[in-house]
Amino acid sequence: MNKHVVLLPGDGIGKEVMESARLVLEAVAERNGHRFTFEEKLIGGAAIDEQGDPLPRETVEAAEKADAVLLGAVGGPSWDHLPGSGRPEQGLLGIRKQLGLFANLRPVKGFRQLLHASPLKKEVVEGSDLLIVRELTGGLYFGEPQERSEDGEGVVDTLSYSRKEIERIVEQGFESARKRRKQLTSVDKANVLESSRMWREIVEEKSADYPDVKVDHMLVDAAAMKLVTDPTYFDVVVTENMFGDILSDEASVLTGSLGLLPSASLREDGTGLYEPVHGSAPDIAGEDKANPLAMILSAAMMLKHSFHMEKEAEHIEKAVQEVLDAGYHTADLSVVNGTELGCTDLTRKVIEQITSED
Amino acid sequence: MNKHVVLLPGDGIGKEVMESARLVLEAVAERNGHRFTFEEKLIGGAAIDEQGDPLPRETVEAAEKADAVLLGAVGGPSWDHLPGSGRPEQGLLGIRKQLGLFANLRPVKGFRQLLHASPLKKEVVEGSDLLIVRELTGGLYFGEPQERSEDGEGVVDTLSYSRKEIERIVEQGFESARKRRKQLTSVDKANVLESSRMWREIVEEKSADYPDVKVDHMLVDAAAMKLVTDPTYFDVVVTENMFGDILSDEASVLTGSLGLLPSASLREDGTGLYEPVHGSAPDIAGEDKANPLAMILSAAMMLKHSFHMEKEAEHIEKAVQEVLDAGYHTADLSVVNGTELGCTDLTRKVIEQITSED
Ligand SMILES: CC(C)[C@H](C(=O)O)[C@@H](O)C(=O)O
Numbered sequence: 001m002n003k004h005v006v007l008l009p010g011d012g013i014g015k016e017v018m019e020s021a022r023l024v025l026e027a028v029a030e031r032n033g034h035r036f037t038f039e040e041k042l043i044g045g046a047a048i049d050e051q052g053d054p055l056p057r058e059t060v061e062a063a064e065k066a067d068a069v070l071l072g073a074v075g076g077p078s079w080d081h082l083p084g085s086g087r088p089e090q091g092l093l094g095i096r097k098q099l100g101l102f103a104n105l106r107p108v109k110g111f112r113q114l115l116h117a118s119p120l121k122k123e124v125v126e127g128s129d130l131l132i133v134r135e136l137t138g139g140l141y142f143g144e145p146q147e148r149s150e151d152g153e154g155v156v157d158t159l160s161y162s163r164k165e166i167e168r169i170v171e172q173g174f175e176s177a178r179k180r181r182k183q184l185t186s187v188d189k190a191n192v193l194e195s196s197r198m199w200r201e202i203v204e205e206k207s208a209d210y211p212d213v214k215v216d217h218m219l220v221d222a223a224a225m226k227l228v229t230d231p232t233y234f235d236v237v238v239t240e241n242m243f244g245d246i247l248s249d250e251a252s253v254l255t256g257s258l259g260l261l262p263s264a265s266l267r268e269d270g271t272g273l274y275e276p277v278h279g280s281a282p283d284i285a286g287e288d289k290a291n292p293l294a295m296i297l298s299a300a301m302m303l304k305h306s307f308h309m310e311k312e313a314e315h316i317e318k319a320v321q322e323v324l325d326a327g328y329h330t331a332d333l334s335v336v337n338g339t340e341l342g343c344t345d346l347t348r349k350v351i352e353q354i355t356s357e358d
Numbered sequence: 359m360n361k362h363v364v365l366l367p368g369d370g371i372g373k374e375v376m377e378s379a380r381l382v383l384e385a386v387a388e389r390n391g392h393r394f395t396f397e398e399k400l401i402g403g404a405a406i407d408e409q410g411d412p413l414p415r416e417t418v419e420a421a422e423k424a425d426a427v428l429l430g431a432v433g434g435p436s437w438d439h440l441p442g443s444g445r446p447e448q449g450l451l452g453i454r455k456q457l458g459l460f461a462n463l464r465p466v467k468g469f470r471q472l473l474h475a476s477p478l479k480k481e482v483v484e485g486s487d488l489l490i491v492r493e494l495t496g497g498l499y500f501g502e503p504q505e506r507s508e509d510g511e512g513v514v515d516t517l518s519y520s521r522k523e524i525e526r527i528v529e530q531g532f533e534s535a536r537k538r539r540k541q542l543t544s545v546d547k548a549n550v551l552e553s554s555r556m557w558r559e560i561v562e563e564k565s566a567d568y569p570d571v572k573v574d575h576m577l578v579d580a581a582a583m584k585l586v587t588d589p590t591y592f593d594v595v596v597t598e599n600m601f602g603d604i605l606s607d608e609a610s611v612l613t614g615s616l617g618l619l620p621s622a623s624l625r626e627d628g629t630g631l632y633e634p635v636h637g638s639a640p641d642i643a644g645e646d647k648a649n650p651l652a653m654i655l656s657a658a659m660m661l662k663h664s665f666h667m668e669k670e671a672e673h674i675e676k677a678v679q680e681v682l683d684a685g686y687h688t689a690d691l692s693v694v695n696g697t698e699l700g701c702t703d704l705t706r707k708v709i710e711q712i713t714s715e716d
């Protein structure tokens with residue numbers, strides 16, 4: 001298959017880990033007779049520096065035409081003084097909205113080698129394997145009005161959803177659950193918010209179409225507790241944008257594997273943007289110390305979700321697991337009795353696995 | 359001093375633990391020459407059953423006239439079938455709003471005897487001692503509009519704040535920090551919400567009045583991570599209503615002491631409503647198994663915050679600590695080599711400590 005991928009390295013270690021993902025994808029293409037073409041564009045701080053805009057129009061245009069988009073990371077202290085509307089994160093918020101990437105999928109899994117780095121007790125966290133499905137283009141993030149009153153004495157943000165927006169993310173939650181352990185937890189605040197009450201109704205309606213999926217409802221405050229006390233309870237969690245932002249970050253630190261977590265942001269037609277959960281780590285940028293594995297696993301998610309290359313995605317995941325099993329890691333991960341490598345060398349190890357697998 | 363306290367036992371174990379608090383307060387009054395009078399009123403499910411309203415008018419009127427209010431817990435499965443607006447929690451939301459209880463103080467501390475019950479590793483959680491100051495009568499909970507569109511295809515909730523509402527809670531945060539370790543973390547989502555940007559500005563303005571307090575700003579998603587990975591980082595956290603709801607519940611499970619956590623909800627004039635963080639535990643209601651300590655510690659918070667009886671509050675806190683040190687506990691707490699008691703007997707132990715202290 002021929003696939004065209006737009007690369008948005010962004011800032012900090014984004015550039016290095018993107019190069020790793022590209023090399024891994026080329027190895028996969030070579031081995032499986034695919035052809036991936038790549039086109040690099042600016043986003044975030046890098047785009048502000050070169051074009052005065054965190055999301056240049058040509059970036060959006062290229063992304064629109066691509067089969068999928070990979071993103072490294074955005075942000076860093078050099079842009080912290082800028083006003084809200086001109087900051088690197090606006091590039092991220094903007095591309096999500098403009099491409100219609102309504103469904104953010106964030107899998108959280110514990111890698112055996114890293115479980116000891118979890119803040120949780122082993123018996124609490126062991127076996128955790130959950131997926132947060134977060135609505136990404138609606139709710140409190142984008143509702144209007146979002147403004148101060150004229151006299152500056154009041155301020156308002158708006159949490160708004162259309163029925164269709166809730167339906168499609170809830171469907172995504174059910175579809176994801178069907179492919180996993182068939183348990184969907186819908187998280188809301190139905191005892192306070194009208195939007196949550198509508199959300200809950202829609203989950204109930206849709207559940208009729210998914211009799212094989214077991215559904216429960218949990219209040220967001222209870223979910224924030226249960227993620228810490230009993231993370232293995234969860235299979236798939238579906239929730240609105242702001243709750244998803246908070247809960248997915250909370251979940252990301254549970255297993256000690258933050259440096260390994262990928263994410264996907266999907267559009268209705270299956271196109272998507274894939275990025276690691278970690279940030280731009282400006283303190284180690286350019287030193288060949290970055291951990292490329294979350295970016296590489298994000299590329300694997302792209303193969304699976306946008307290109308339907310399940311087998312190839314599994315090759316990558318298996319290669320990463322084998323490299324970890326062999327004790328190789330970057331400086332950010334504390335692996336007991338492991339061998340520390342730089343970004344380039346760790347990437348090479350992954351590629352060696354891919355080309356040698358049978 | 360003469361003080362008049364309205365008791366709102368509410369539902370489930372609320373009745374039992376309220377009786378414990380009353381007995382403890384009487385012991386404190388006796389010992390210190392105060393006179394507390396008590397008046398019991400209905401709220402929540404109990405009020406629905408007797409008067410068809412989770413917050414009868416006479417409850418609000420009595421609370422308005424009281425020097426302080428103690429609340430047990432509301433809710434339970436018998437009322438789960440009711441529509442949102444008629445449910446027990448509405449009593450709680452209603453009394454907060456009608457009494458103007460804008461500041462919710464939730465201290466989270468680890469009791470030595472219970473640290474082993476924490477989901478976190480000992481080295482992560484040990485020494486945690488933080489206070490969440492949550493705005494309680496504004497934001498997403500009470501903003502208008504909160505409604506469906508006429509055709510039922512859309513829904514909206516509103517996060518709104520006036521400058522004054524933000525100022526008074528931020529001041530409360532600074533005041534609380536000044537009485538503790540002088541470190542205030544303001545939590546917002548300033549990279550997305552306009553209300554958060556205004557919030558951050560106000561924190562910056564007010565910090566000029568509190569040069570002795572060190573302030574930092576943290577995004578809510580980062581705070582949700584840091585509470586788990588590094589809870590000892592925090593002293594006082596100040597945040598808006600919904601973020602506070604989520605983060606304070608997340609924080610409440612960190613130390614293994616959920617059954618011991620009290621809370622205060624304060625009005626500008628210092629009157630307040632005090633309640634345990636735990637719920638109504640309908641499964642054990644009426645069996646003399648309830649843990650009264652969080653309710654008793656809530657009464658101690660009342661003495662401190664509404665009656666300025668610091669010494670008396672410390673007596674209660676010390677008595678509770680000593681009862682735990684002696685190994686006494688209820689069935690919900692797993693204390694190693696402890697002695698399990700019922701609600702009545704554990705309360706008696708606390709009172710014995712209070713009357714014997716010197
Ligand atoms: C950078 C920020 C605007 C963004 C968000 O809140 O969505 C980030 O926290 C995320 O979760 O991807």
Ligand SMILES: CC(C)[C@H](C(=O)O)[C@@H](O)C(=O)O
Nearest residue numbers: 191192221447448450451603
């Ligand atoms: C019962 C509910 C409405 C309430 C809230 O969300 O404020 C509760 O969770 C709390 O934190 O006191």
